[in-house]
Amino acid sequence: MPSLLPELHIISNGTQSMETVLNIFSEIHPFAHALHIREKKWSALDMGLVIEGLIQSGVPSAKIYINDRVDIARAYQVGGIQLGERSLRPQQIKAWSANMRIGRSIHEVRAAQDAKIQGADYAMFGHIFPTESKHNLHSRGILELQSVCRSTDIPIIALGGMTPDRVHMVVEAGANGIAIMSGVMSASDPQRAVKAFLHALQEAFSSNSVT
Numbered sequence: 001m002p003s004l005l006p007e008l009h010i011i012s013n014g015t016q017s018m019e020t021v022l023n024i025f026s027e028i029h030p031f032a033h034a035l036h037i038r039e040k041k042w043s044a045l046d047m048g049l050v051i052e053g054l055i056q057s058g059v060p061s062a063k064i065y066i067n068d069r070v071d072i073a074r075a076y077q078v079g080g081i082q083l084g085e086r087s088l089r090p091q092q093i094k095a096w097s098a099n100m101r102i103g104r105s106i107h108e109v110r111a112a113q114d115a116k117i118q119g120a121d122y123a124m125f126g127h128i129f130p131t132e133s134k135h136n137l138h139s140r141g142i143l144e145l146q147s148v149c150r151s152t153d154i155p156i157i158a159l160g161g162m163t164p165d166r167v168h169m170v171v172e173a174g175a176n177g178i179a180i181m182s183g184v185m186s187a188s189d190p191q192r193a194v195k196a197f198l199h200a201l202q203e204a205f206s207s208n209s210v211t
């Protein structure tokens, strides 16, 4: 069932230490809906230790999302898994994880429909605005985001180059939430940053639903 509530996802950036990711996620979890561990260089053991640390710090396992590593997501029964173009398909995972939320990363309109057909619970579309995290790659823009949102009824989470000032544009385009990497993980005060995004998201949703 499509989520009508705004969602705020935070994604680790692949360059920070386990301790830094653990500290930032432990600090910000009350203000975010999903905390993505997207660490292509970490071992399974590293990821497991960080998940255990997060749970010990009081982070609900439902808020922990793992990128690509279905084995780890399953071992820890975390809240969600984020799948890329080269990951297992959603329906292959659904069979043993009825309660795990399955997201699919997409980069074009047609992929949103495929994500739904494949059984994804939501799709993450990006990158919307230019960002250093995707240096020199063409950004999709608001119009393409709008087309993606109109093409499917699964929730669309917009990412890439997000700032609090830009949140209202993506909500008006039809996004059900936002995902942020550098704007929170590289901020001098991650908790302050995430609160600013949450505030912008709630404001944008309430003004969008009354217009």
Ligand SMILES: Cc1nc(C(=O)O)sc1CCOP(=O)(O)O
Pocket (backbone or CB within 6 Å): 011, 105, 106, 107, 125, 126, 127, 130, 131, 132, 133, 134, 159, 160, 161, 162, 179, 180, 181, 182, 183
């Ligand atoms: C991790 C990631 N994936 C993207 C995609 O388009 O699939 S864009 C992106 C980076 C997110 O950008 P920022 O650091 O500006 O929040």
